[in-house]
Amino acid sequence: MLTLRREDSPKGVLLPDESRCHPGFFTQETKADQRTAILCVHDVAQLLDPAARRELTHVLTDLARRRLRPAVELVGIERGDDLVLAATLALFVHFKSTRIPVTIVASPQRLSPRLLDRFERAMKKPRLLLKTLEHATFARLHYLIGRGDDAAVEAFAPRLRFVELIGDGDQALCQRLARILDIRKRNLQFMTTRRCQLRCVYCPAEKRDADLGREHALRGLALLLSGESRSFRIDFTGGEPLLRKDWVRGVIETTHERAQAAGKQDSYYLVTNALELDEEFCQFLSGYEVELEISIDGVEATHNRNKIVVDPSVNPYQTLLRNVEHLRRYDIRYNAVLVFTPDTLPALRENLDHVLSLGFGNIAVNYAIGYFWPDELIAEYVNVLVDFVERFDLLDAAEGGEVSTGFFLKNLLHKTEPTVLNSELMLDCDGSLHLLSEWQFPERHRRHPPPFRYGLEELKSIDEVFFTRAQVYHLLFEVYRDEGRELLRIIHNSVHMGLEVSRQLKQRLGTRL
Numbered sequence: 001m002l003t004l005r006r007e008d009s010p011k012g013v014l015l016p017d018e019s020r021c022h023p024g025f026f027t028q029e030t031k032a033d034q035r036t037a038i039l040c041v042h043d044v045a046q047l048l049d050p051a052a053r054r055e056l057t058h059v060l061t062d063l064a065r066r067r068l069r070p071a072v073e074l075v076g077i078e079r080g081d082d083l084v085l086a087a088t089l090a091l092f093v094h095f096k097s098t099r100i101p102v103t104i105v106a107s108p109q110r111l112s113p114r115l116l117d118r119f120e121r122a123m124k125k126p127r128l129l130l131k132t133l134e135h136a137t138f139a140r141l142h143y144l145i146g147r148g149d150d151a152a153v154e155a156f157a158p159r160l161r162f163v164e165l166i167g168d169g170d171q172a173l174c175q176r177l178a179r180i181l182d183i184r185k186r187n188l189q190f191m192t193t194r195r196c197q198l199r200c201v202y203c204p205a206e207k208r209d210a211d212l213g214r215e216h217a218l219r220g221l222a223l224l225l226s227g228e229s230r231s232f233r234i235d236f237t238g239g240e241p242l243l244r245k246d247w248v249r250g251v252i253e254t255t256h257e258r259a260q261a262a263g264k265q266d267s268y269y270l271v272t273n274a275l276e277l278d279e280e281f282c283q284f285l286s287g288y289e290v291e292l293e294i295s296i297d298g299v300e301a302t303h304n305r306n307k308i309v310v311d312p313s314v315n316p317y318q319t320l321l322r323n324v325e326h327l328r329r330y331d332i333r334y335n336a337v338l339v340f341t342p343d344t345l346p347a348l349r350e351n352l353d354h355v356l357s358l359g360f361g362n363i364a365v366n367y368a369i370g371y372f373w374p375d376e377l378i379a380e381y382v383n384v385l386v387d388f389v390e391r392f393d394l395l396d397a398a399e400g401g402e403v404s405t406g407f408f409l410k411n412l413l414h415k416t417e418p419t420v421l422n423s424e425l426m427l428d429c430d431g432s433l434h435l436l437s438e439w440q441f442p443e444r445h446r447r448h449p450p451p452f453r454y455g456l457e458e459l460k461s462i463d464e465v466f467f468t469r470a471q472v473y474h475l476l477f478e479v480y481r482d483e484g485r486e487l488l489r490i491i492h493n494s495v496h497m498g499l500e501v502s503r504q505l506k507q508r509l510g511t512r513l
């Protein structure tokens with residue numbers, strides 16, 4: 001049982017063998033009946049130390065063996081991030097043994113009533129408490145980044161790893177938590193090729209002459225099929241995947257066959273600049289559950305300025321418009337992604353209207369990662385989105401109702417901010433698995449290989465791989481902290497921008513978003 005109590009620490013009697021206790025972390029007390037032993041945790045920050053967690057587990061087991069009823073009280077909680085850690089510890093104990101009651105004793109004088117209310121409600125349901133933890137850690141991080149306090153951000157970073165802390169290296173428990181949070185993977189990005197006909201100004205993908213081989217792709221497919229989920233998706237990305245249309249076709253045919261044999265539902269997502277899209281390929285795609293993401297940045301001048309061609313005889317904008325017609329003819333699902341930089345933000349309104357006028361019914365607007373976005377530009381971006389939503393009365397669409405205007409802005413429904421904390425898993429051309437967000441700042445990789453790297457052979461099931469946004473942040477932080485202050489500043493700014501955009505949209509468009 002998990003509870004939150006708004007009062008001072010409980011009174012009790014120290015157990016005789018207090019020498020067992022971890023100094024400073026917890027002490028033991030007994031209730032008057034001498035049958036219940038309370039472990040009072042005085043310094044929840046020590047939860048970050050694995051030795052302290054082991055000690056706590058050991059003492060709880062020992063008490064049960066001695067036929068004492070163990071209970072845990074987390075006392076002296078006076079700050080928001082301590083409350084987050086205390087809740088993490090409560091879940092740690094809960095998931096190790098549900099029979100042990102855990103109470104967080106919080107100081108109402110020092111903690112905001114809203115935060116306490118939120119936690120009080122969440123304590124009744126471990127699932128809700130897990131989600132509250134993620135929300136609260138991000139709110140705290142946002143606040144620290146907003147204050148520009150680098151030292152405080154660094155000190156806070158380890159506290160974001162709550163799933164790992166609760167799971168404490170127990171893979172089965174971590175998987176259970178991932179199931180509760182619904183963060184298990186059902187898709188895999190195939191880095192089809194690292195070649196591309198374009199050099200978009202904001203593109204983080206390193207270009208070289210490397211393709212994903214069939215063997216690696218088949219292993220990736222086996223990994224997807226290994227999951228519990230009844231459906232899965234392959235995302236073809238790159239570089240430009242349509243430089244390898246025959247290969248993509250072969251992978252889809254094989255995957256579909258194996259999915260049917262396994263009784264699973266397969267689907268495909270393909271990110272493309274559309275330069276190589278042709279009628280024959282669209283006809284093939286029309287036989288499968290497919291969606292294409294078309295990268296279009298607005299009017300011809302903006303699009304062609306962003307998308308620098310390797311072959312100057314190609315006009316990326318005109319070619320795209322011509323080829324998208326094939327998708328329409330074969331009734332294939334597609335959406336548009338419009339990326340803007342600080343340079344093209346002043347023309348965002350015009351560019352968004354233009355993409356809409358071209359007949360794209362499903363549009364996502366992405367700010368480019370890797371730039372520093374001052375608060376004035378963030379506000380300008382939000383203004384454009386709000387104006388767009390109000391002009392076309394898109395809020396019904398955000399509620400999942402009828403899309404009366406015939407199109408919708410993906411940002412309202414499907415966009416998970418901050419996008420820099422993308423937790424997609426990517427299979428690279430050499431057969432290694434990576435977290436996609438690792439590649440968003442390519443400067444680093446000129447000097448070092450990316451750090452998160454599973455060999456395909458090491459994983460038994462895709463269900464072993466999951467990341468909360470908090471874990472992704474932690475990983476990025478660890479990866480880039482030695483790469484200089486400037487890069488870390490840009491990463492923190494991207495996190496800030498994502499959280500700020502969500503906050504402002506919610507504030508201006510109401511709670512329906």
Ligand code: SF4
Nearest residue numbers: 196198200203239273
């Ligand atoms: S088309 Fe895609 S992969 Fe190619 S440069 Fe542009 S963003 Fe990068």
